[in-house]
Amino acid sequence: MKKEHAMNYHLRVETKTAVPVVADAPRKRASRAKLHSQADPLTLLSFVKDLPKRGTGRDFWAVNSTGDYAQDCLLGHAMAAEYLSHVGQGTNGDVVLLGWIVEAMIERALKEGSPEISRGLRIGFLHTVNQHAIAAARLFPRSAH
Numbered sequence: 001m002k003k004e005h006a007m008n009y010h011l012r013v014e015t016k017t018a019v020p021v022v023a024d025a026p027r028k029r030a031s032r033a034k035l036h037s038q039a040d041p042l043t044l045l046s047f048v049k050d051l052p053k054r055g056t057g058r059d060f061w062a063v064n065s066t067g068d069y070a071q072d073c074l075l076g077h078a079m080a081a082e083y084l085s086h087v088g089q090g091t092n093g094d095v096v097l098l099g100w101i102v103e104a105m106i107e108r109a110l111k112e113g114s115p116e117i118s119r120g121l122r123i124g125f126l127h128t129v130n131q132h133a134i135a136a137a138r139l140f141p142r143s144a145h
Contacts, residue, residue: 009108041091048103060097062106069120076124083125084132098129 042048042058049062063079065072083101087094105122111114 011090041086041089042097045079045086047082058105060100061108063118063121065118065121072120073124073127076121076126077128078124079121080125085097085130101125116123 043050047061047063049059051057051059063075068077083097087097105125107116108118109122111119
């Protein structure tokens with residue numbers, strides 16, 4: 001007779017994803033430990049970095065200007081492509097991610113003392129994200145209320 005195991009779901013705080021945990025299953029414990037040791041998907045984005053002091057948060061716009069507006073626009077487009085690929089995978093927390101990125105863009109511009117320094121990065125990123133938002137809005141129009 002096959003023994004059935006109850007499934008419990010625990011929230012992984014660092015990635016906010018539900019991880020199934022099988023009770024009394026030693027062979028599953030090793031794979032669960034491996035899951036917890038895997039990188040948070042957000043840190044796979046080239047422009048997201050954990051802040052140096054553990055537990056202090058993340059910089060969601062950890063990118064420096066090349067000093068050339070056109071190059072910065074291209075770099076912004078590339079980072080937007082990363083972002084869009086990430087959110088296209090449907091990971092948890094994505095509904096607030098763009099807001100965190102824009103907030104970090106503003107903070108970076110204020111720290112630099114001039115919004116012109118990294119303007120191309122922001123323009124390239126937001127232009128690409130907006131192109132996709134327009135396309136999605138045309139594909140999935142909202143009905144008037």
